[in-house]
Amino acid sequence: MPVDPTADLLRWYDAHARTLPWRLPPNGQMTPDPYRVWLAEIMLQQTTVAAAGPYFMRFVSRWPTVDALAAADDGELMAAWAGLGYYARARNLLAAARAVVARGGFPQTEAGLLQLPGVGSYTAAAVAAIAFGEPAVVIDANVERVASRWFAVSEPLPASRSALKALLRPHVPGNRPGDFAQAMMDLGATLCTPRNPACPDCPLAPHCAALALGKATAFPVKPAKKARPLKQGIAWWIEQGGAVALVRRPPKGMLGGMLALPGTEWVAEPTDPDPPFPARWMTVATPVSHGFTHFELHLHLRTARLDSRPALPLLAQAHWVQRSALDSIGLPTLYKKAVAAVLASDAQPCFEAA
Template sequence: MEDSVTARLLDWYDKCARVLPWRSPPGTPAPDPYRVWLSEVMLQQTTVAAVIAYFTKFTERWPSIAALAAAPEEEIMAAWAGLGYYSRARNLVACARAVMERGGFPESESELRALPGLGAYTAAAVAAIAFGRRAVVVDANVERVVARLFAIDEPLPGARKAIRYHADSITPQSRSGDFAQAMMDLGATICTAREPRCLLCPLTSDCAARAGGEPARFPVKAPKKARPERHGTAYWIMREGQVWLVRRPGKGLLGGMRALPDDNWTARSDGHGTTPLDGTWRRGGVVQHGFTHFSLHLSLALYDGAQWAALDSRHGEWWPLDRLDDAGLPTVFAKAARLALVGETE
């Protein structure tokens, strides 16, 4: 089974591979490791559709690992704004500089794992796709394909050991990068989470889940826990066409990003989260935003006072409203800013 699965999948990939800006077409030289690594970091828990524009923007602005490593961290963080999971951006900076210090990307999976921010999946993907090394690459799409192909009944996350074992059994010695990308493409376009298109799948004849008549049941997932809710307040302070922004601490949620000052809803007591001024406040509405592990209801308070001298430039900066898009606000604070601007014009 293993050899026939591999051969048919690669044959399908040669004809049906997705055209993506970080890829080389099947049968052509491997892409630049920088582009593979950058795309894989961006694609973690993020859709291809969302990543394409960011990848294009990053590679136009920083076309090489050397250019990215030399860039100021705050510029990279601002360019990342809206892509989410901001620890990835911090790791991106650290990894780029580590790669330059060692003179380039290592080729082996184990050495790649030693770089900042590279977990098992990303290291395997870079080793296979950029360097042609045999590596077992398992993302969410591959996980779904393998769970169905072998009808793995154990619920996630416990099933991941069995999924990796079976993924290893069908990963070829040669063309492992193409094989990994073929599995990703199959999961993204045919073996989808809902309503898999089994009649178009090159592996239908070998698929145990299809034979059992319930392919969409796999992978089996444990019941989801309800996400807790948090409540907080963000403050909108304006003067002369400028808004007061703070820099969040380097570690933790939205670390290192510019933001509106808030009331410490993230439970970090480092000064950015205190009510910035005494004076008159009025309600500006509520923003709702979902994070991975909780939902946030963020109330907006609009400042009507004039206590500007109390704001300390060591903890923030006045940012021109006409350049607010360049501040790189995380999505939750960008939502709050849009709501505040509506309130200021009413």
């Protein structure tokens, strides 16, 4: 039996195409209206099918042609768009409609469509394929996922996008490029979903390299997480009479306004500063490691136990909290880790007054 993934995909699409307000039935005899195809693709940018549907119906009923839309009052169109978000799309919609009318109709190629305001590479390819039958390769997020699995592409997205295009191009049929694009989109939306692909029902299953490897959900390969830069700081555990000095962090910045051990700034290239006052300082051997969104912190801990509370500016606003209460006062995770590290450390029981 000849191996023809395109034929398998289109056969599936003929039977299972989603019914959408802007779509013609698959393999039909009717010619798609470029206006409706373009309008839908603009609305679908950053918007779900469910949210865009009612807007699409209202727009085509109020402005049934591109000429009608081009003649729309700007304020009226913006009001009709209200709620759909990303308002630059509405402004571009109007500008593009007027450009189309001025040039006497829609450009019929991907390259020509790209010249219209608000039309990027995905939208240009989709309109060219669906409305004008150009064998353009249409890649949206759903198609990226399906193609990454179909060909088991080991390069992560988005770097693999041009490789995916090249792999798909020979499969785009000259006679039904729009249906091929929409079939790939539908497959990604309904069967080849991110977490639980329904491979047994999939028309591409006999051709799918990821499935053959038994690793469908391993594709698309996720980009390696960028190593977060490392910052370091020192926190001082100052204990007197069984209570530990905590200070409130400045209101702005990381952990702003939260209780913390007093300490240094967190910086990329630390120097070991002099302790805030002379004492028998001890060091907790392993710094506390904590990941913030944009950096990794190593917090080095120094401990000292005092006979009396020192009159230092550093501790003027200090809250002295009993060691036994430290886990119940809502310390942020970083300082919970620091408390646990000190209490588990050799540095903890044996320090003495200066």
